[in-house]
Amino acid sequence: MTGYGRDDDALAALTPALREGYFAGQTVLITGAGSGLGRGLAHWAARLGANVVLCGRKVDRLEDTAAAIGRYNAQVLVHPLTIRDPEAVQDLFSAVAARFGCADIVINNAGGQFPSAAIDIPPKGWHAVIDTNLGGTWHMMQEAARRWRDAGRGGSIVNVVAVTGRGMPGVAHTAAARAGVIALSKTVAIEWAPLGIRINCVAPGLISTTGMNVYDPRAVRAMTRTNVMQRFGQIEEIADTVCFVGGNASQFMTGEVVHVDGGNQIWGDQWTIDKPDYFKVDSIDD
Ligand SMILES: CCCCCCCCC/C=C/C(=O)SCCNC(=O)CCNC(=O)[C@H](O)C(C)(C)COP(=O)(O)OP(=O)(O)OC[C@H]1O[C@@H](n2cnc3c(N)ncnc32)[C@H](O)[C@@H]1OP(=O)(O)O
Numbered sequence: 475m476t477g478y479g480r481d482d483d484a485l486a487a488l489t490p491a492l493r494e495g496y497f498a499g500q501t502v503l504i505t506g507a508g509s510g511l512g513r514g515l516a517h518w519a520a521r522l523g524a525n526v527v528l529c530g531r532k533v534d535r536l537e538d539t540a541a542a543i544g545r546y547n548a549q550v551l552v553h554p555l556t557i558r559d560p561e562a563v564q565d566l567f568s569a570v571a572a573r574f575g576c577a578d579i580v581i582n583n584a585g586g587q588f589p590s591a592a593i594d595i596p597p598k599g600w601h602a603v604i605d606t607n608l609g610g611t612w613h614m615m616q617e618a619a620r621r622w623r624d625a626g627r628g629g630s631i632v633n634v635v636a637v638t639g640r641g642m643p644g645v646a647h648t649a650a651a652r653a654g655v656i657a658l659s660k661t662v663a664i665e666w667a668p669l670g671i672r673i674n675c676v677a678p679g680l681i682s683t684t685g686m687n688v689y690d691p692r693a694v695r696a697m698t699r700t701n702v703m704q705r706f707g708q709i710e711e712i713a714d715t716v717c718f719v720g721g722n723a724s725q726f727m728t729g730e731v732v733h734v735d736g737g738n739q740i741w742g743d744q745w746t747i748d749k750p751d752y753f754k755v756d757s758i759d760d
């Protein structure tokens with residue numbers, strides 16, 4: 475464990491904002507559940523009474539999450555896959571159907587990127603980020619919707635995105651992918667409303683998770699200057715919002731993007747790569 479994120483005991487010592495039993499009788503599917511926000515979401519869903527489906531590529535990390543949330547006596551299904559493979563996504567939903575029936579809430583949290591000047595992003599890296607964050611999320615959304623349509627019932631999707639309203643220097647690929655997910659979500663929120671399907675996005679700002687380790691430590695420390703609160707957000711602050719938005723408390727919300735970002739969308743200079751002199755205050759002539 476590094477200095478970032480919360481371990482299982484720390485998560486277990488916290489209390490979700492939503493009432494006990496909020497997800498009782500429901501099945502919540504979480505991608506990227508082996509680490510960071512997804513692992514926190516697994517704690518929250520289990521504590522709120524859900525059957526929980528844990529997905530991601532690395533089965534050992536998923537098993538570890540399953541063991542950690544065993545303390546809440548939830549029913550848990552571990553299903554490793556890459557969301558980039560549409561057939562694997564179909565198999566996932568079949569496995570969920572066999573174990574729990576339809577999922578009620580699908581949380582598309584899996585994703586990531588690497589810091590790079592846009593001009594240097596190699597084609598393979600571009601495709602990895604787009605295929606994961608946009609393509610993978612789309613495969614999950616479409617398959618969930620098809621299953622709900624075929625079962626003659628609705629459902630709820632929450633897509634974890636990022637703050638894309640301003641530029642994101644150093645992560646152009648993820649900015650493009652996440653903006654794509656937001657546009658897609660708003661579009662199918664209309665198309666799938668007649669099916670009783672709600673789709674919303676949660677846009678976290680800078681959140682303390684082990685995922686921060688892919689960035690230069692100096693850049694990460696500087697990131698606390700990218701929001702009005704001047705601090706990292708915490709996993710539980712995202713988990714409370716995602717669970718609220720995914721569950722019945724938000725039944726009149728769809729096509730929404732909820733920012734939980736300490737004000738990053740309104741203020742803050744955010745660089746995941748070295749800031750060019752051009753943008754430094756010192757570069758202004760007297
Ligand atoms: C508010 C403030 C917010 C500040 C932060 C701003 C960011 C927005 C907010 C989000 C924050 C977070 O997400 S926090 C962290 C979330 N977690 C992560 O990002 C974890 C790291 N990311 C991933 O693992 C990603 O899933 C992803 C990048 C798509 C990697 O997917 P894959 O495993 O399929 O890909 P790989 O096989 O590893 O690599 C495929 C190619 O990608 C490129 N590539 C991969 N990693 C690379 C690297 N470090 N440097 C260069 N290039 C790289 C190479 O071309 C690789 O090809 P080869 O050269 O042939 O190998």
Ligand SMILES: NC(=O)C1=CN([C@@H]2O[C@H](COP(=O)(O)OP(=O)(O)OC[C@H]3O[C@@H](n4cnc5c(N)ncnc54)[C@H](OP(=O)(O)O)[C@@H]3O)[C@@H](O)[C@H]2O)C=CC1
Pocket residue numbers: 505506507508509510511512529530531532533535555556557558583584585586587606610634635636637677678679680681682683684685686
């Ligand atoms: N932390 C932050 O500041 C912010 C995070 N976000 C986003 O929130 C989400 C969670 O981030 P965080 O917890 O911080 O980071 P992590 O790196 O800890 O989590 C990302 C998760 O996604 C999973 N994943 C990646 N690629 C795939 C794939 N192809 N198929 C299935 N699962 C995959 C990983 O598991 P595995 O490797 O086992 O597959 C991992 O568990 C990500 O989408 C991230 O980009 C957005 C804004 C800010």
